[in-house]
Amino acid sequence: MTIFDVFTLLGGLALFLYGMKVMGDALEKSAGRQLKNILAKLTSNTFNGFLLGLGVTMIIQSSSATTVMVVGFVNSAIMTLHQATGVIMGANLGTSITAWLLATTAITGENLPWYVELCKPSTFSPLLAFAGIVLVMFQKNEKRRDIGHILIGFAVLMTGMDVMSASVEPLAESAEFQAVLTKFANPIVGILVGTIFTAIIQSSSASVGILQALSLTGAVSYRVAIPVVIGQNIGTCVSALISSIGAGKNARRAALVHLYFNILAACIVGGGFYALNYFISFELPAVIDPLGIAVVHTTFKIIALIFIMPFSRVLEKLAMLTVPNTKDDEDNTQLLDDRLLATPAVAIETSRKVAVDMAKLSVRSLKNSILLLNNYTDKGMESVKAEEDKVDKYEDTLGTYLVKVSSQELTESDGHELTKLLHIIGDFERISDHAVNIAGTAQEMAEKKVTFSEKAQKEITVMVSAVEEILDSALDAFCNGDTKQAFNVEPLEEVIDYLNAKIKKRHVTRLQRGECTIELGFVLNDLLNNLERVSDHCSNIAGCVIEMEHDALDLHEYLNKLKSEENSRYTEIYNDFKDKYVLPPKDVVAQ
Numbered sequence: 102m103t104i105f106d107v108f109t110l111l112g113g114l115a116l117f118l119y120g121m122k123v124m125g126d127a128l129e130k131s132a133g134r135q136l137k138n139i140l141a142k143l144t145s146n147t148f149n150g151f152l153l154g155l156g157v158t159m160i161i162q163s164s165s166a167t168t169v170m171v172v173g174f175v176n177s178a179i180m181t182l183h184q185a186t187g188v189i190m191g192a193n194l195g196t197s198i199t200a201w202l203l204a205t206t207a208i209t210g211e212n213l214p215w216y217v218e219l220c221k222p223s224t225f226s227p228l229l230a231f232a233g234i235v236l237v238m239f240q241k242n243e244k245r246r247d248i249g250h251i252l253i254g255f256a257v258l259m260t261g262m263d264v265m266s267a268s269v270e271p272l273a274e275s276a277e278f279q280a281v282l283t284k285f286a287n288p289i290v291g292i293l294v295g296t297i298f299t300a301i302i303q304s305s306s307a308s309v310g311i312l313q314a315l316s317l318t319g320a321v322s323y324r325v326a327i328p329v330v331i332g333q334n335i336g337t338c339v340s341a342l343i344s345s346i347g348a349g350k351n352a353r354r355a356a357l358v359h360l361y362f363n364i365l366a367a368c369i370v371g372g373g374f375y376a377l378n379y380f381i382s383f384e385l386p387a388v389i390d391p392l393g394i395a396v397v398h399t400t401f402k403i404i405a406l407i408f409i410m411p412f413s414r415v416l417e418k419l420a421m422l423t424v425p426n427t428k429d430d431e432d433n434t435q436l437l438d439d440r441l442l443a444t445p446a447v448a449i450e451t452s453r454k455v456a457v458d459m460a461k462l463s464v465r466s467l468k469n470s471i472l473l474l475n476n477y478t479d480k481g482m483e484s485v486k487a488e489e490d491k492v493d494k495y496e497d498t499l500g501t502y503l504v505k506v507s508s509q510e511l512t513e514s515d516g517h518e519l520t521k522l523l524h525i526i527g528d529f530e531r532i533s534d535h536a537v538n539i540a541g542t543a544q545e546m547a548e549k550k551v552t553f554s555e556k557a558q559k560e561i562t563v564m565v566s567a568v569e570e571i572l573d574s575a576l577d578a579f580c581n582g583d584t585k586q587a588f589n590v591e592p593l594e595e596v597i598d599y600l601n602a603k604i605k606k607r608h609v610t611r612l613q614r615g616e617c618t619i620e621l622g623f624v625l626n627d628l629l630n631n632l633e634r635v636s637d638h639c640s641n642i643a644g645c646v647i648e649m650e651h652d653a654l655d656l657h658e659y660l661n662k663l664k665s666e667e668n669s670r671y672t673e674i675y676n677d678f679k680d681k682y683v684l685p686p687k688d689v690v691a692q
Contacts, residue, residue: 107268109264109267109268110264110265110268112264113261113262113263113264113265113267113268113314114261114265114311115261116257116258116260116261116264117257117258117261117262117264117265117307117310117311117314118261118302118304118307119257119261120253120254120255120256120257120258120259120260120261122254123250123253123254123257124250124251124253124254124255124257124258127247127248127250127251127254147183147186147187147190147410147413148187149187150184150185150186150187150188150190150191151187151188151190151191151410152191153187153188153191154167154171154187154188154189154190154191154192154193154195155191155192155194155195156191156195157188157191157192157195158191158192158194158195158196158198159195159198164192164193164195164196164305164306164337165303165304165305165337165340165341166340166443167188167189167192167195168189168192168338168340168341168344168355168356168359169340169341169344169440169443170440170441170443170444171185171188171189171192171341171355172185172341172344172345172352172355172356172440173344173352173438173439173440173441174441174447175349175351175352175354175355176345176349176351176352176438176440179447179451181351182351182354182355182358182417182420182421183413183414183417185355185358186355186358186413186416186417187413189355189358189359189362190362190406190409190410190413193334193359193362193363193366193402193405193406194399194402194403194406196305196306196337197395197398197399197402199306199309199310200306200309200310200313200391200394200395200398200399201395201399203259203262203309203310203313203391203395204313204390204391204392204394204395226255226256226259226260226263227256229252229253229255229256230252230253230256230257230260232249232252233248233249233250233251233252233253233254233256234249234253235249236248236249236252237249237250237253243510243512243513258310262310262313262314265311265314283325285325285328285329286322286324286325286328287328288328288371288375289328290328291325291327291328291329291331291332292328292329292331292332292335292367292371293332294329294332295308295328295329295330295331295332295333295334295335295336296332296333296335296336297332297336298311298332298333298336299332299333299335299336299337299339300336300339301336303337303339303340304337304340305333305334305336305337308333308336308337309330309333309394309395309398312326312329312330312333312394313391313394313395314391316388316389316390316391316393316394317390317391319388320388321388321389322385322386322387322388322389323385323386323387323389323393323397324385325389326389326393326394326397327371327374327397327401328371330394330397330398330401331366331367331370331371331401332367334363334366334367334401334402335360335363335364335367337363338356338359338360338363341355341356341359341360342356342357342359342360344356344440345357350424350426352438353424354417354420354421354423354424355420357419357420357423357424358416358417358420361416361419361420362405362409362416365405365409365416366401366402366405366408366409369405369408369409370401370404370405370408371401437451437452437455437498437499437502438451439505442505442506442509443509445506445509445510445511445512445515446512446515448502448506448509449503449506449515449518449519449522452499452502452503452506452519452522453518453522455495455498455499456495456499456522456525456526456529456579457579457580458495459492459495459496459499459526459529459530460525460529460576460579460580461576461580462488462491462492462495462533463488463492463529463530463532463533463536464529464532464572464573464576465488466485466488466489466492466532466533466536467532467533467535467536467539467572467635468569468572469481469484469485469488469536469540470485470535470536470537470539470540470543471539471565471568471569473485473539473540473543473544474539474542474543474546474561474565474628477543477544477546477547481540482540482543482544485536485537485540486537486540488533488536489533489534489536489537492529492530492533493530493533495526495530496526496527496529496530499522499526500523500526503519503522503523506519507519517648517649518649521645521648521649524641524645525579525641525642525645525646528638528639528641528642529638529642531634531638532572532635532638532639535631535632535634535635535638538627538631539628539631539632542624542627542628542631545624546624549620551618551620551621551624553621553625554611554616554617556607556611556616556685557604557608557611557617557621557625559684559685560600560604560607560684560685561604561625561628563600563682563683563684563685564597564600564601564604564629564632564682565632566682567593567596567597567600567636567678567682568597568632568635568636570593571590571593571594571597571635571636571639572635572639574586574587574589574590574593574639574643575587575590575638575639575640575642575643578590578642578643578646579642579646582646582649582650583646584646584647584650586643587643587644587646587647588643588647588670588671588674589643589674590639590640590642590643591640591643591644591671592671592672592674592675592678593636593674593678594636594637594639594640595675596675596678596679596682597632597633597636598633598636599679600682600684601629601630601632601633603684604625604629604684605626605629607684608622608625608626
């Protein structure tokens with residue numbers, strides 16, 4: 102083998118690995134759009150999880166990518182450890198499809214039938230590459246461009262495989278190469294070589310493909326291939342283990358389940374094979390080809406699943422023993438996991454769930470601040486401030502994460518949803534700010550030992566009741582995607598604006614009659630302004646929820662249109678709220 106053959110081999114390896122990455126990334130991106138819906142159908146049934154892992158891995162052609170995603174899902178509480186176990190087992194089998202595709206390189210011979218000739222990579226890869234580049238260059242449709250990248254990646258992968266196969270042909274006559282391969286026939290050496298090489302390139306599919314290319318020299322035997330294939334299955338666990346560093350306990354356990362599964366598979370299947378071989382001495386063929394490697398690879402995985410899958414709970418318990426719970430541990434699960442960025446649809450859905458927690462906390466903070474108006478305590482004030490600080494942290498974390506998600510390749514729908522989420526978390530953060538302001542008003546009144554008149558208190562009670570209802574409606578609309586509740590928010594916001602103006606006007610009358618002080622007037626004005634602004638933010642939130650359903654961001658235009666047009670339903674709801682929230686009669690309040 103000359104130095105030029107080595108250069109060719111390295112070039113072929115580079116094409117092979119690059120083609121696999123391009124194809125895998127494009128497949129993962131395309132499949133990611135559907136993952137949110139697929140995951141929603143997950144059950145605790147291990148077999149269902151197995152089918153999911155099998156299907157996803159067959160689509161994206163990488164068990165490492167699937168397992169890394171699973172680690173992210175577990176870390177983000179999207180998936181339980183038990184669900185993850187089934188998915189990981191399915192991913193182990195799903196990755197074997199690549200070996201079968203690469204086995205087509207073994208199709209050789211003269212005067213082959215046309216349909217057999219058509220199956221040779223050297224025949225169809227150029228056509229796939231041409232079709233792919235046409236889609237990428239001339240199609241604006243995102244899905245079709247993804248298909249183009251998949252075709253190009255597959256063509257480059259197959260071209261790299263052909264280049265590697267051609268470059269290693271001289272090795273068939275090399276005594277040194279034969280001597281090295283003979284050492285791999287030792288089970289321990291072969292498993293170690295397969296493990297280490299796969300761990301380095303972090304892809305069992307690529308590692309198996311390289312072994313298939315070497316097998317075309319005719320120098321690779323079954324006794325060499327079997328231990329190397331076993332080691333390759335262990336080496337592929339490195340990606341998940343690296344991904345789990347710094348993650349929560351369950352995420353680390355999921356990565357360990359993957360490792361323990363493959364180690365047990367090596368012990369049970371590999372150990373069983375070599376034990377039987379010791380007593381029976383199998384007559385294995387001297388030479389293995391790419392098809393034989395695909396058979397060995399798949400058979401190993403199927404036998405391992407038959408023996409291990411019924412005892413999946415044992416894997417979970419083993420992982421939990423390795424990463425145990427301790428009494429002093431705090432829940433450090435990071436729901437917004439960077440591993441989910443590879444599947445933006447799932448990352449956005451996770452962000453929405455975190456935003457729901459933020460929204461509930463913000464609304465609770467506002468309601469707690471209102472309680473302080475009639476029963477102020479320093480402890481209550483500190484609680485409101487602490488909740489506002491937590492809401493601020495939510496907004497910072499969510500905002501930063503959503504910016505990261507926005508840098509990924511998003512569908513138009515995902516892009517709109519992300520933008521609306523950013524608007525919504527901003528509004529909920531401002532609501533918590535108003536909670537602190539209202540608590541500050543309560544504190545000022547307590548320190549100065551002043552109270553509103555009975556007339557003012559009755560008016561404020563009406564205003565507060567309306568604000569609490571609009572808060573509940575906006576929260577329900579966002580948390581549950583309830584557009585009916587969202588539609589009710591805007592007319593109620595209009596009623597709150599009316600109440601705000603009316604109460605201020607009545608206060609001026611009381612001030613003129615000497616029934617109220619200027620100092621309390623300032624306090625009342627601040628309180629009313631904060632309550633009214635809370636309703637404005639609720640209106641923004643509800644508008645975004647409605648816009649999400651229509652997949653377009655034009656909030657202000659929608660609100661203006663809603664108010665200006667003759668809308669009988671809107672008018673009916675507005676009148677209902679106006680009748681519900683009525684200020685005390687004029688004869689009760691001095692004018």
